[in-house]
Amino acid sequence: MTNEKVIENKSPKKRKSKFKKVITRPSGLIGSVMVLLILLTAIFAPIIAPRDPFQINVMNRFEGPGRDFRLGTDDIGRDLLSRIIYGSRIALTVAIPAIIFGVILGLFLGIMAGYSSEKVDSSLIVFFDILRSMPALIFAIVVLTMIGPSVYVLPIIMGVTRVPIYGRLIRASTLMIKNNEYVVASHALGGSKMRTMFKHILPNVVAPLFIQAAMDIPVMITFEAGLSFLGLGVPPPAPSWGHILRTGYLNVRHAPHIVIYGGLALIIATLGFTLLGETLRDVFDPRLQRKGEL
Amino acid sequence: MFAYIARRALLIFITVLGAIILLFILFQFMPGDMATILLGPRASESLIESYRVRMGLDQPVYIQIFRYLSNVLRGDLGTDVLNHLPVSGLILNVLPNTIILAFSAIFMACLLGIPLGVFSASNQGSFFDYLTGFLSISMITIPHFLAGILLLLIFAVYLGWFPAMGAGQSGDIFNQLYHLVLPATALGLGWVGYIARLTRATVLEELRADYVRTARAKGLKERIVLYKHVLRCSIIPVIAVIGVGFGNLMGGAVLIEIVFHRPGLGYMIYRAIATRNFPVLQGGLIVAIFLYALANFAADLSYAFIDPRVRGE
Numbered sequence: 001m002t003n004e005k006v007i008e009n010k011s012p013k014k015r016k017s018k019f020k021k022v023i024t025r026p027s028g029l030i031g032s033v034m035v036l037l038i039l040l041t042a043i044f045a046p047i048i049a050p051r052d053p054f055q056i057n058v059m060n061r062f063e064g065p066g067r068d069f070r071l072g073t074d075d076i077g078r079d080l081l082s083r084i085i086y087g088s089r090i091a092l093t094v095a096i097p098a099i100i101f102g103v104i105l106g107l108f109l110g111i112m113a114g115y116s117s118e119k120v121d122s123s124l125i126v127f128f129d130i131l132r133s134m135p136a137l138i139f140a141i142v143v144l145t146m147i148g149p150s151v152y153v154l155p156i157i158m159g160v161t162r163v164p165i166y167g168r169l170i171r172a173s174t175l176m177i178k179n180n181e182y183v184v185a186s187h188a189l190g191g192s193k194m195r196t197m198f199k200h201i202l203p204n205v206v207a208p209l210f211i212q213a214a215m216d217i218p219v220m221i222t223f224e225a226g227l228s229f230l231g232l233g234v235p236p237p238a239p240s241w242g243h244i245l246r247t248g249y250l251n252v253r254h255a256p257h258i259v260i261y262g263g264l265a266l267i268i269a270t271l272g273f274t275l276l277g278e279t280l281r282d283v284f285d286p287r288l289q290r291k292g293e294l
Numbered sequence: 295m296f297a298y299i300a301r302r303a304l305l306i307f308i309t310v311l312g313a314i315i316l317l318f319i320l321f322q323f324m325p326g327d328m329a330t331i332l333l334g335p336r337a338s339e340s341l342i343e344s345y346r347v348r349m350g351l352d353q354p355v356y357i358q359i360f361r362y363l364s365n366v367l368r369g370d371l372g373t374d375v376l377n378h379l380p381v382s383g384l385i386l387n388v389l390p391n392t393i394i395l396a397f398s399a400i401f402m403a404c405l406l407g408i409p410l411g412v413f414s415a416s417n418q419g420s421f422f423d424y425l426t427g428f429l430s431i432s433m434i435t436i437p438h439f440l441a442g443i444l445l446l447l448i449f450a451v452y453l454g455w456f457p458a459m460g461a462g463q464s465g466d467i468f469n470q471l472y473h474l475v476l477p478a479t480a481l482g483l484g485w486v487g488y489i490a491r492l493t494r495a496t497v498l499e500e501l502r503a504d505y506v507r508t509a510r511a512k513g514l515k516e517r518i519v520l521y522k523h524v525l526r527c528s529i530i531p532v533i534a535v536i537g538v539g540f541g542n543l544m545g546g547a548v549l550i551e552i553v554f555h556r557p558g559l560g561y562m563i564y565r566a567i568a569t570r571n572f573p574v575l576q577g578g579l580i581v582a583i584f585l586y587a588l589a590n591f592a593a594d595l596s597y598a599f600i601d602p603r604v605r606g607e
Binding site: 133218248252260267 | 305306309313316317424427431432434435437440443446447451452544546548549553560564575579583587590
């Protein structure tokens with residue numbers, strides 16, 4: 001609130017670039033640093049990790065943090081720090097494809113709902129409502145139980161649960177611009193429906209979707225961790241944070257360090273992406289603010 | 295208004311129906327045939343076949359769906375394959391635990407979130423305001439189940455103040471409340487953040503209204519202006535959000551119930567998946583979906599009640 005006021009009061013000449021605006025806000029700065037930390041960890045995991053995250057050391061089970069193992073070991077003696085470091089890769093390689101899949105499908109269906117006949121529109125709305133009526137986690141649990149844990153199917157299922165949200169967002173923006181002159185002109189000039197939809201409507205409705213998608217990254221990271229915690233996410237022995245937490249939870253009485261450090265990684269990732277996502281939203285599209293708060 | 299309610303109610307009916315049909319289709323692809331599960335791997339082919347015929351599993355899918363739907367409408371959700379009890383009875387046994395959990399989570403969230411929001415709005419820009427903002431966002435982002443595990447670690451394992459699992463002895467209300475504290479806190483924590491932020495935003499908006507200036511001008515104490523005048527108006531959107539929250543909590547409750555071994559709807563669904571107990575799974579999912587749709591319906595209604603523009607959508 002206060003930040004917005006400050007910006008409003010400045011003369012147009014002094015307006016900073018959007019990037020600077022993000023960085024100069026405390027939440028944006030903290031968020032960027034945390035996200036950068038996670039990204040660098042994921043990219044340079046093999047260099048940073050002190051040990052092989054898969055190497056089993058039965059002699060060193062449940063060792064507490066110490067000199068050999070900085071953050072201790074897990075139930076079969078694997079180095080916790082290395083597993084947490086490699087876990088950032090899993091978190092991102094599931095969350096980001098899930099968002100991309102949801103965005104593509106939601107974009108396509110949303111534009112179709114907004115620009116097609118009333119029949120198509122209302123049946124797509126009912127489809128969105130049906131999908132929305134299933135609690136996302138329960139839906140994912142059911143489908144993953146059917147097909148078993150899989151790295152390839154996981155992002156698709158997670159992405160599908162976001163389709164109603166993206167689809168409705170795009171539909172609303174499409175409805176707003178569908179009677180604009182350039183859309184009507186494209187139609188009048190004989191442009192096909194596909195051409196109008198994807199060449200003229202798409203570029204003009206996509207911006208709010210990107211912001212929403214950026215804000216969904218932490219949601220997806222949490223989602224993946226929750227599913228892996230249940231043993232339905234990324235199949236073992238992959239070092240997913242959800243797995244690490246599961247191991248820690250099952251041994252919480254005699255090896256609490258696993259839950260504490262594993263949880264810390266998850267908190268840094270979700271908090272960082274949320275702080276950054278919200279700042280991006282406030283800077284680029286303040287109108288979305290109220291919706292995001294619900 | 296009436297037309298709007300009717301339209302929303304019809305939409306709920308269609309979505310729940312659609313969800314049931316979707317579930318049924320999904321179940322067709324599930325590995326593990328119900329007859330084989332019930333009769334065990336050693337059952338002879340002919341026995342399995344006769345069971346399939348008796349249960350109607352040999353019929354085409356659409357007939358199965360129709361039969362199931364007509365049973366559901368009569369309140370019959372099938373029979374548990376493991377102990378032959380009616381599924382509806384099992385669900386009625388555990389459902390109160392989940393509903394109590396969700397309600398106490400929301401209650402706790404309001405109890406902490408609303409005062410926090412009002413206070414940080416009335417001290418806008420202060421250190422406390424920033425602290426609340428940061429705490430709120432931290433509470434929102436921490437995953438429910440992680441909050442649950444950490445609370446379990448601190449308050450049940452280290453300090454031993456609260457029990458780690460179960461829902462308490464039935465009949466003993468104090469014991470049940472005692473068992474409720476940790477799960478409800480874990481589930482409600484994120485909503486403390488949401489409600490604090492929402493309250494802050496609406497209070498800030500209201501503070502600019504003319505009636506606030508009037509109230510201040512006639513010499514009312516700031517506290518009375520805040521809590522008696524402003525809060526009354528700014529609480530409405532918060533109430534509307536609670537409807538949405540209740541729906542979301544149904545999903546979050548699954549993991550919390552698993553973490554705390556609390557016998558509720560989510561835990562039942564999870565157990566049913568692990569044991570491939572299809573009728574229980576199906577019944578549990580349908581009830582969960584129905585409750586979720588109902589909560590969303592209530593939220594839509596409260597929005598429409600508050601904001602007349604929604605009705606003419």
